Amino acid sequence: MNRTFYPKSILLLLFAVSVLALASLVLGNWTHSPPVEQMSNEKVQLALRRTAHHLLKLSGDSTSRIPVVERLDNQTWLVRLEHFFPYDTLPPLLQSSFHLHGIEANYDVAVLRCLDNLLELGYNYQEYSETGDFPCGGRSQEEGCYNLQVRFTEQAPPTPTRFPWEYPVLAGGVVLAVAYAWRFRRRPKTALEPPEPTAADTEDWIVFGQSRMLPNRCLLRTGDQESVLTYREAKLLQLFLQRRNQLLERSFIQEQVWADEGIITGRSLDVFVSRLRKLLQKDTSVKIVAVHGVGYRFDVAG
Secondary structure: OOOOOOOHHHHHHHHHHHHHHHHHHHHHHOOOOOOHHHOOHHHHHHHHHHHHHHHHHHOOOOOOOOOOOEEOOOOEEEEEEOOOOOHHHHHHHHHHHHHHOOOOOOEEEEEEEOOOOOEEEEEEHHHHHHHOOOOOOOOOOOOOOEEEEEEEOOOOOOOOOOOOOHHHHHHHHHHHHHHHHHHOOOOOOOOOOOOOOOHHHHOOOEEEOOEEEEHHHOEEEEOOEEEEOOHHHHHHHHHHHHOOOOEEEHHHHHHHHHHHHOOOOHHHHHHHHHHHHHHOOOOOOEEEEEEOOOEEEEEEOO
């Protein structure tokens, strides 16, 4: 007597449904951000103090006292910075501080003027993490006192109790998948085809020294370290690579990298050069040389 099996396509479809059910079950029960109320006040304060310290240090201030971090409510913290700080360095520095202390929730950042508490600059972390850019980046910023405010977004309310439909679907899918495997277990194995090349393998890298850059994806690899550049960092590095070992005047660099914004500031150039130096510090064959009063030269050995 012949045994009857479901068609192969139906078995595969049911197996796929069971996998989706399992994923829904796992994501719904175990992978969620911790409620803001459970977030450690001490960890947030430590992260903000670390951020304030490095912001002031980047602006040349290594002696001023950092005020106490204030907790305004369950979701909001604030620290006062009496001196100017480079805004373009805030998003990566703040996120590295939160990551260091195990804080992964989404948040809004507001830079407020101390005088009247009006919003001067700001961004949302989720948007910054998805695009690699942030509002007001690279724009001029007045000297003065600023309040750095971070507000974590509230979590969604608990999902109402419902029938766990994933369990029967998952069980049925597993049973059918086992039946499918048993039915076709004796079929001869075919030779595996070579994997399709990934986008990173087929795209054009710019190789220099012991590093390489993928411009259209803003990727920089130095040794075993991979970094995602911001739009301005990638634009500046690509300009240096196009004119490596050549002395470029400050005005020329600013026009090429920042002209589309209509506002050009000398401080922005120095800040971005400092960030590129840090990212490339492990590559001893690459050096960004500052020529006083003239500009910069991107030296690549060999």
